[in-house]
Amino acid sequence: MTKLTSRRGMLFGAAAVSAGAVLAGCTSNDPDGGDDKAAADTQPAADDKPGKPVTIGYAGPQADHGWLNAVNDQAKKRAEKYSEITMEITEGSNDTAQQIGQIETLINKKVDVLVILPADGKALTQVGLKAMRAGIPVINLDRIFNSPQAYRCWVGGDNYGMGLNAAHYIGEKLKDKSDAKVIELAGIDNLELTQQRTQGFDDGLKNYPNIKKVARQAAEFTVESGQAKMAQLLQAQSDFDAMWNHDDDQGVGALRAIEQAGRDDFLMVGGAGALSAFQAIKADSGVLKATVLYPPTMAASAIDLARALGQGKGVSGLAEFEIPSTVTCYSAVVDKDNVDQYMSTGFK
Amino acid sequence: MTQHVSPPRGSTDKAAPVEGPPAWRVRLGRADVRTLTLLGVLAALVLIGGITQPDAFLDTRNLQLVLTQASVIGIVTVGVTFVIISGGIDLSVGAIVALSSVWATTVATQEYGFAGILFTAIVVGVGCGLVNGLLISFGGMVPFIATLAMLASARGLALQITDGRTQVVTVPSVLDLAERDSYVLGIPPLVLVFAAVTVVGWLVLNRTTFGRRTVAVGGNAEAARLAGIDVRRQRLYLYLLSGLCCGIAAFLLVALAGSGQNTNGNLYELDAIAAAIIGGTLLTGGRGHILGSVLGVLIFTTITNIFALNNLQSDVQQIAKGAIIVAAVLVQRRTASTH
Numbered sequence: 001m002t003k004l005t006s007r008r009g010m011l012f013g014a015a016a017v018s019a020g021a022v023l024a025g026c027t028s029n030d031p032d033g034g035d036d037k038a039a040a041d042t043q044p045a046a047d048d049k050p051g052k053p054v055t056i057g058y059a060g061p062q063a064d065h066g067w068l069n070a071v072n073d074q075a076k077k078r079a080e081k082y083s084e085i086t087m088e089i090t091e092g093s094n095d096t097a098q099q100i101g102q103i104e105t106l107i108n109k110k111v112d113v114l115v116i117l118p119a120d121g122k123a124l125t126q127v128g129l130k131a132m133r134a135g136i137p138v139i140n141l142d143r144i145f146n147s148p149q150a151y152r153c154w155v156g157g158d159n160y161g162m163g164l165n166a167a168h169y170i171g172e173k174l175k176d177k178s179d180a181k182v183i184e185l186a187g188i189d190n191l192e193l194t195q196q197r198t199q200g201f202d203d204g205l206k207n208y209p210n211i212k213k214v215a216r217q218a219a220e221f222t223v224e225s226g227q228a229k230m231a232q233l234l235q236a237q238s239d240f241d242a243m244w245n246h247d248d249d250q251g252v253g254a255l256r257a258i259e260q261a262g263r264d265d266f267l268m269v270g271g272a273g274a275l276s277a278f279q280a281i282k283a284d285s286g287v288l289k290a291t292v293l294y295p296p297t298m299a300a301s302a303i304d305l306a307r308a309l310g311q312g313k314g315v316s317g318l319a320e321f322e323i324p325s326t327v328t329c330y331s332a333v334v335d336k337d338n339v340d341q342y343m344s345t346g347f348k
Numbered sequence: 349m350t351q352h353v354s355p356p357r358g359s360t361d362k363a364a365p366v367e368g369p370p371a372w373r374v375r376l377g378r379a380d381v382r383t384l385t386l387l388g389v390l391a392a393l394v395l396i397g398g399i400t401q402p403d404a405f406l407d408t409r410n411l412q413l414v415l416t417q418a419s420v421i422g423i424v425t426v427g428v429t430f431v432i433i434s435g436g437i438d439l440s441v442g443a444i445v446a447l448s449s450v451w452a453t454t455v456a457t458q459e460y461g462f463a464g465i466l467f468t469a470i471v472v473g474v475g476c477g478l479v480n481g482l483l484i485s486f487g488g489m490v491p492f493i494a495t496l497a498m499l500a501s502a503r504g505l506a507l508q509i510t511d512g513r514t515q516v517v518t519v520p521s522v523l524d525l526a527e528r529d530s531y532v533l534g535i536p537p538l539v540l541v542f543a544a545v546t547v548v549g550w551l552v553l554n555r556t557t558f559g560r561r562t563v564a565v566g567g568n569a570e571a572a573r574l575a576g577i578d579v580r581r582q583r584l585y586l587y588l589l590s591g592l593c594c595g596i597a598a599f600l601l602v603a604l605a606g607s608g609q610n611t612n613g614n615l616y617e618l619d620a621i622a623a624a625i626i627g628g629t630l631l632t633g634g635r636g637h638i639l640g641s642v643l644g645v646l647i648f649t650t651i652t653n654i655f656a657l658n659n660l661q662s663d664v665q666q667i668a669k670g671a672i673i674v675a676a677v678l679v680q681r682r683t684a685s686t687h
Contacts, residue, residue, distance in 0.1 A: 064507055220611075223607045223609045232413070260527060
């Protein structure tokens, strides 16, 4: 409790003092500053300068689709940026037992920080707990463990936000149209993330009373299923104004079906951020006008957080002395106007 | 699963015992009753589709759509039907389709255009079928195990080739196969290939020595061997045939989906086996029908279509599929001859 009070007091003071500091134009960097120093100035924040050496153990699932490939690439490339970082990377596996074994190997090697993207979050909770008990902090990437005790920090995507932002983008585009119709091509239906995406989409659409969702079909995140389901949807709905497809991979198939049916009377928003989708958005020659991100750069951020954690620092740009306990990556809308900026993050 | 095993065909069909089948069935013949039952189910589905979605369902474009979606899995099912009639099973068809489609769509393959993609898809399919056949015929492996191993390794290899990436097809002539402009008299090329495979399959099964040997091997392999049939070679050819069908199907899938992906052909093995079973092919071998299998595929595809047009979700669809399989097998048990 005392800790809490003191922290709150410190924050209050910091806020007041830093406001004063800004007003006074005080830019002193004297580390031995007294009470008139902003907390942010004494905050040990990780920056680009080499710090204490840190060994990061990285364990991901088998990269069986483009997004996971991109995640692994992002993590490796980010680690190369820092000279003091050593990476211990396991062979990816979708087999729970195998992944547990790989992570236990990393624990035995006594790495400083673990970054874990579990093939199955619930099933790997125990090994997360084991690492934490062994004194190795865990950065849990995307698929979340069952217990908050199994990780020091969770970094992941915002499925609900994807749906929300897709709905807002479509809503703004169709604002002036009365009785607008929207359809949804979802991913695998029995996954929680698919339900979150749909929930976000529906909640977002509630802001636009002129729009009605007239159909929803679930595909399987594969090109083949995207083509099959989209072909049926196009046959079922002879006339609609916009659609949201949860996943750019199945979108390749969906776009095929749209092309085969010779339809171009609606706008399409994708999901995840595949390179092929970015290229189509940039070319602006088809129905695909935007995609909402599920950014693979979260893996690079996880490396940054692991480095800061290993060096006992906070995140630069925030006032906190430590890294956050959860980081939910924003699901930005990428359209023609900003696609160039994101092109390099597109996954194949 | 207990199945009534009938002796190989050619046994005394005419000498019906006193407690024999009713007269109407003797006149019609067992196969006709089954075909009529399947056609009845299909007609009922068409009725349901027509009532629930008159505009979207009873439409030329929808007929083209249903037949197109049935083509890829339909061709695979024809091959699997042959294997099941011979008393075997092929669990690897979905994985072979995946491997064929990704191998045919690598950058290196696509350089050779249409011919390169077609050739690769067929060769990979036949190659996998050859491996299956050799393991089963000359390695003495049980078909279930051998093709299960092929399922795992072909999927694994497909993943290795693609690295999990979607390989988009950039050869226009291949993509054109699945486009509206290339329809012949309103019939999509994919459907034409499907029809051709069905007709050839039917002819081979019912009008050739190869077909009769297949039935004989499935009915009683030992008797077939004593009758002078080279059972091992026959089995090898059958798995080759199944692989060939997978190769053709993979090529059409590449044209349809416009890409190769290691997830292609997901669960085809179960769909194909299910279609063959409701078509009246016995899992124990010795009896089977190409037309029944094809009708089975059309029934499943039509169900999918009706559900999608009515905006119902796929979980209910799976239940309906299961119910139809059970019902079909029960009906066949009732109508199976009791001699």
